[in-house]
Amino acid sequence: MRSALKTREKTILALRFGALGLAPVLIGIGFFRQEHLEVLQKAVRICLECIGIG
Amino acid sequence: MPRVHRHRMRGRISRQRVIQLLAAALFNGYAAGFRKGRIFTGGSKAFCVPVLNCYSCPGALGACPIGALQTALGAKHHFPFYVLGTLMLFGVILGRAVCGLLCPFGLVQDLLHKIPLPKLTVPRRLDRPARYLKYLVLALLVVLLPAFLVTDTGIVPPLFCKYLCPAGTLGGGVPLLLADPNLRKVAGALFGWKALVLAAILLASMSVHRPFCKYLCPLGAFYALFNRFSFFQMRLDEHKCVGCGKCEAACPMQVEVTKDINAPECIRCGKCKAVCPTGAVSSGFARGGASRPAKKEAP
Structure with a gap:
C-alpha cells in the first residue's frame, strides 16, 4: 500500500x-x-469560418 | 437536483466570479473593437490565451489556442510545436482551473445557469459516456481531420471553429455582424447553423450546468489530461472530513470529491471548498510532492 502510494507520487x-x-x-x-x-x-484577420460566414 | 450557489449565501460576489470577470476583461480588452466592428491587429495576437476565446472577437487581444492548433495542422500540416507547448504549459500549471476560473464562455454558461428555471441532472448512464464526447471532438475535429484530410486547396478549414464552436459565434460572429452590414449580407446557412448550435448550448446552460464544458469543449478535454498532476491541485484532508457529502452535492461537475478530488472533470471552481463545514477541502499550488490526501490513522 505504502509503496504503491510512493510509486503514484x-x-x-x-x-x-x-x-x-x-x-x-x-x-x-x-x-x-x-x-x-x-x-x-491568422489571428489578425477576421476568420470567416470562426464567425460562421464560411 | 443539484444544490448549487451555496457559496453566495451571504450575497457577496464569489472569488471565482471576480477572477472570471477580470479574465474575460483582460482577454477581451480591446473595447474599441466592439464599437468599430474591427478586430485587434497588434503583436499580442502572436500569443495564445489559455481559454477558448475567438481571435475574431472584436475585443480579443490574443489568439485562440484551438483555432491556432487547427490552423497549424490544417494549413501547414506540420507539428504545432508552439501552440502545443503553450497549451502544455497552461495545462501543467493550472489544469482545468483554466475552465473554472478563466474561460469567458464558462462565465457565460455560469451566469445563464443562475436564471431561476428548473435545474436538470443528466442521468448518470447518459452523463458518463457523454463526457467522452469532448475527447472525440478534440481528437477528430481539432487534430486528426485537420492533420490528415486532403482537400483541393491543400488547406483544411478549422472544422471545430466552422461547425461547432459557440464561443466564436457569440464572441466573434454576433458582434461583427451587428457592427458590419457587409458581413450581414454574406451570412448564410452556415451562420444559421452556428447560431442554432449557440442557441441550443445557451438554452441548455439555463438548466444544465456548463453543458459545453462537460460534453463538447476540446480545450477542456486537453486540460483534463493534466488535472491529476498539474501544479494547481485541490486537496482533501481526510482527518477533517466528516463525510457530510455537502461538497459532492454542491459540485456542478458531479465530481466525487471525497473519492477523486482531482478527477479530470474537476474545473477547480472552489464550490466544494466553499461549502465544506470543516475546512477539509483546500486548493493551491503543489510545491513538489503530489498532493495526496492525508489518510485517517487507524484507531
Whole structure:
C-alpha cells in the first residue's frame, strides 16, 4: 500500500516536471520555426469560418 | 437536483466570479473593437490565451489556442510545436482551473445557469459516456481531420471553429455582424447553423450546468489530461472530513470529491471548498510532492 502510494507520487512528480520541462522546449522550437508569426497572421484577420460566414 | 450557489449565501460576489470577470476583461480588452466592428491587429495576437476565446472577437487581444492548433495542422500540416507547448504549459500549471476560473464562455454558461428555471441532472448512464464526447471532438475535429484530410486547396478549414464552436459565434460572429452590414449580407446557412448550435448550448446552460464544458469543449478535454498532476491541485484532508457529502452535492461537475478530488472533470471552481463545514477541502499550488490526501490513522 505504502509503496504503491510512493510509486503514484513519483509518477505524478515525473509527469508534472516532465511536462513543465517539455513545454518551454516546444515553445522554443516553435519560435525558432517562426510558428508564432503564423499564429499572428491568422489571428489578425477576421476568420470567416470562426464567425460562421464560411 | 443539484444544490448549487451555496457559496453566495451571504450575497457577496464569489472569488471565482471576480477572477472570471477580470479574465474575460483582460482577454477581451480591446473595447474599441466592439464599437468599430474591427478586430485587434497588434503583436499580442502572436500569443495564445489559455481559454477558448475567438481571435475574431472584436475585443480579443490574443489568439485562440484551438483555432491556432487547427490552423497549424490544417494549413501547414506540420507539428504545432508552439501552440502545443503553450497549451502544455497552461495545462501543467493550472489544469482545468483554466475552465473554472478563466474561460469567458464558462462565465457565460455560469451566469445563464443562475436564471431561476428548473435545474436538470443528466442521468448518470447518459452523463458518463457523454463526457467522452469532448475527447472525440478534440481528437477528430481539432487534430486528426485537420492533420490528415486532403482537400483541393491543400488547406483544411478549422472544422471545430466552422461547425461547432459557440464561443466564436457569440464572441466573434454576433458582434461583427451587428457592427458590419457587409458581413450581414454574406451570412448564410452556415451562420444559421452556428447560431442554432449557440442557441441550443445557451438554452441548455439555463438548466444544465456548463453543458459545453462537460460534453463538447476540446480545450477542456486537453486540460483534463493534466488535472491529476498539474501544479494547481485541490486537496482533501481526510482527518477533517466528516463525510457530510455537502461538497459532492454542491459540485456542478458531479465530481466525487471525497473519492477523486482531482478527477479530470474537476474545473477547480472552489464550490466544494466553499461549502465544506470543516475546512477539509483546500486548493493551491503543489510545491513538489503530489498532493495526496492525508489518510485517517487507524484507531
